[in-house]
Amino acid sequence: MTHHTKQQANTYGDPTLLRRLGWSDYFEHQLAAANSAQGHAARVVSVQRNLFLVADGRKEWLCSPAGRLLHSQNGDYPVTGDWVSVDDTVVTGVIPRRNILTRGEAGSRGNRTGTATREQPIAANLDTVFIVCGLDRDFNVRRLERYLTLVYNCGLSPVVVLTKADLHEDPEPFRTEVEDIAFGVTVVLVSALDGRGGSELALYLGDGRTIAMIGSSGAGKSTLANMLYGNDIQATGAVSSSVGKGRHTTTVRELIRMPQGGMLMDNPGIREIAFYGDGQGMETAFADIAELAKRCRFADCSHQHEPGCAVLCAVKAGEIRYERWESYLKMRREMQYLSERRTKSTARIEKERRQGIARLRRRINEKNK
Ligand SMILES: Nc1nc2c(ncn2[C@@H]2O[C@H](COP(=O)(O)OP(=O)(O)OP(=O)(O)O)[C@@H](O)[C@H]2O)c(=O)[nH]1
Ligand SMILES: [Mg+2]
Ligand SMILES: [Zn+2]
Known part of the structure; x- marks a missing residue:
């Protein structure tokens, strides 16, 4: 009699390496429950049309979806942040998600109430969402209320990150103003110039964790990614001085593997915060x-x-x-x-x-x- 059980438990990959990409016991259980541990477990770090860039902690490679997924109607088409099973260069299935951050698709407002008619997924399997807002002309409490509702609608936990704190001699009143409308939410003042707030935000990273950043263009998301990474890995762009808005420097959603462990997702700036479903947020x-x-x-x-x-x-x-x-x-x-x-x-x-x-x-x- 042979005992394969020990090796069989890990045929999907190396849990230690996967954990650096956000893998946790939850997914382990999902995989065991599905009893379909064929192929490799990998994480979708970016989606380009019908191609997925996936990672398993050793390497990153491009995959295409199995035909079954292409024609699937029940929302299990892989999105950035999904854990998937991969057979060579084909994504064969999506491991059940813990959660998904979605919004109404911009420009799909099919009626005069301004409500979106199509859903746009931002990312799956998140632990924290950084709502990033600049302490320049970007600062707007009403907009923050919309972001908070969006995040709560998806059952996720937000942290409000106020960037460019260096623009003010005393930025504390901004924090207070946000705390007054965001009960129990951590509000962090950061500055890329002097690095303040960085160590507090880094606490949300670590093996098994995933963060997504959302906010307007020019809010300082990519700058923050660079600050937390400790190196300039993301391109940043100046805010227009006439309209006070960013120029949509980041154009792809992308999960960045962080030196602290875990993943941080940089996103393109959001133009309009459209809701899709009423998740009671x-x-x-x-x-x-x-x-x-x-x-x-x-x-x-x-x-x-x-x-x-x-x-x-x-x-x-x-x-x-x-x-x-x-x-x-x-x-x-x-x-x-x-x-x-x-x-x-x-x-x-x-x-x-x-x-x-x-x-x-x-x-x-x-x-x-
Ligand atoms: N003074 C100051 N400027 C900052 C800070 N963080 C970002 N900026 C500036 O704000 C501008 C926009 O920063 P980005 O990081 O490109 O903004 P983004 O949110 O990634 O914008 P998109 O990619 O367009 O969505 C750049 O000129 C940054 O240098 C900060 O802490 N202090
Ligand atoms: Mg950017
Ligand atoms: Zn009443």
């Missing part, structure tokens, strides 16, 4: 409002005009900023649209929306009389 992103809402007189209170509304009361008292309340209502309308889209035809939603706008107009006209 607002409950977390607007935890203050959600908490107050429990005390509204009506269970179905819309927090817009009802008597006994605890949210409106807090807005009036200045406990919730007016802009935050507005931002909340706007985002909630988007989320309602997204969940309704699943059950109603677009035409019907549009009709109701137009009727709603007409009603609102009449109300405003009456008020202005």
